[in-house]
Amino acid sequence: MGRIKVKDFNLEYTLECGQIFRINRVDGWYYINARDKFFKICQVKNEIEFHGVDKEFIIHFFSLNENLPKILKGINKDKYIKKSIDKYRGLRIIKQDPWECLISFICSSASNIPRIKSNLKALSERFGNKVSLDGVDNYAFPVPGNINNYNDILNAKTGFRARYIFEANNSVNIKDLNLLRTLPYKRAKNELKKINGVGDKVADCVLFFSLGFNQAFPVDTWIKKTMQLLYFDNNTVSNEKIREFGLEYFGIYAGYAQQYLFMFSRNDLGTSNKLQLWKNGMLEE
DNA sequence: AGACAGGGGAGTG
DNA sequence: CACTCCCCTGTC
Structure with missing residues (x-):
């Protein structure tokens, strides 16, 4: 068992953003399988408690040693991405096997x-x-x-x-x-x-x-829809173009931008109608 | 209940 | 590039 004080970390967002699949939530604990590890972890405010793995593993696994504020500052290019960052701050990229x-x-x-x-x-x-x-x-x-x-x-x-x-x-x-x-x-x-x-x-x-390439910008159907609307005047654009734009626009941490945008558009917008309203600044929180 | 899309990819033209 | 097929579960 171990406990760590954490900064700029949200366990729930990190685990529920679709980057990892072998997780289970039971009574406030997340049970996680990762390669040969099986452990549980929970967060209360700025403290995490874990069982089944050591502190070093947790720090590496959740990228707790990375400077997230600096990364988020780097990708914070406009009001759309800013909204996503404000809402899901603390989402970190896991170092998977x-x-x-x-x-x-x-x-x-x-x-x-x-x-x-x-x-x-x-x-x-x-x-x-x-x-x-x-x-x-x-x-x-x-x-x-x-x-x-x-x-x-x-x-x-x-x-x-x-x-x-x-x-x-x-x-x-x-x-x-x-x-x-x-x-x-x-x-x-x-x-x-x-x-x-x-x-x-x-x-x-x-x-x-899993391999630490923070500039990788995975283009799935969700991010495609979102990116086309926000940055391509809602025109149909090839995935390759979207990828290139993402990397050039957001820079060396483009992957984080993708993940924050993905999370926001999937969880908070859901329909293309809402997406459009959001772009037009007509969507109230 | 039945239709349909779902965080794609390979093969073909 | 555009198109089709791949398998079949969740979801509406």
């Missing part, structure tokens, strides 16, 4: 969060080692090489993604994934895209959520 992150986002394509969660749970139960906390059993995320039965991957309800997972399991290793950290952004991305089932969006998610 690259392999788990890769499989998670391969699962995410044309899917939804409840389903992704169920996929990952089933894969862990079938292929992962048992771990426990407070006498509760759970399963670690399987290491590369261990997700080795195509039919069982299919039984995890992964659908057409099953063959991507199966292939990745045979071709990817942790060492190579970690080596991507040393490459420039574009080269690292090109390497990831060689994996079947990994396109621009999934690659950017892996780069941002």
Whole structure:
């Protein structure tokens, strides 16, 4: 068990912004699976309490050593992003395990969060080692090489993604994934895209959520709609253009801008109608 | 109950 | 680029 005083950190926003899937909220605690770790954590004001992992892990995992105010200042370019930042200040980017992150986002394509969660749970139960906390059993995320039965991957309800997972399991290793950290952004991305089932969006998610590339700007349907409305006069623009604009406009921490905008437009606007009202300054809080 | 989209990607033209 | 198909769960 451990406790830390935290600044500029909001546990709930950080966990509920869609960057990580193996989390469960029970009685004010978040139970989290991360690779072979299984721990619980809760926040009361400026203090977090955790069980099952040590302080060093928590600080690294939640990027608590990064200067968030400086990052947010860097991306705070206009009134739209400012609104998102004001509302979700404290949202930090988690340092996920690259392999788990890769499989998670391969699962995410044309899917939804409840389903992704169920996929990952089933894969862990079938292929992962048992771990426990407070006498509760759970399963670690399987290491590369261990997700080795195509039919069982299919039984995890992964659908057409099953063959991507199966292939990745045979071709990817942790060492190579970690080596991507040393490459420039574009080269690292090109390497990831060689994996079947990994396109621009999934690659950017892996780069941002697990490999430390803060300039990666994942373009999904939500952020596409939002960006087109706010910055392209509501014209249809290719994902590539949106990505380029995002990086150039928001700078080296563009990924954070994406995540804050994503959170705000998804949670607080929800419909394109509301989005439009927001842009026109007609939406009251 | 039934239709439909869902934080994409690959293959084709 | 534009289009289709991939699988099937959540959701309305």
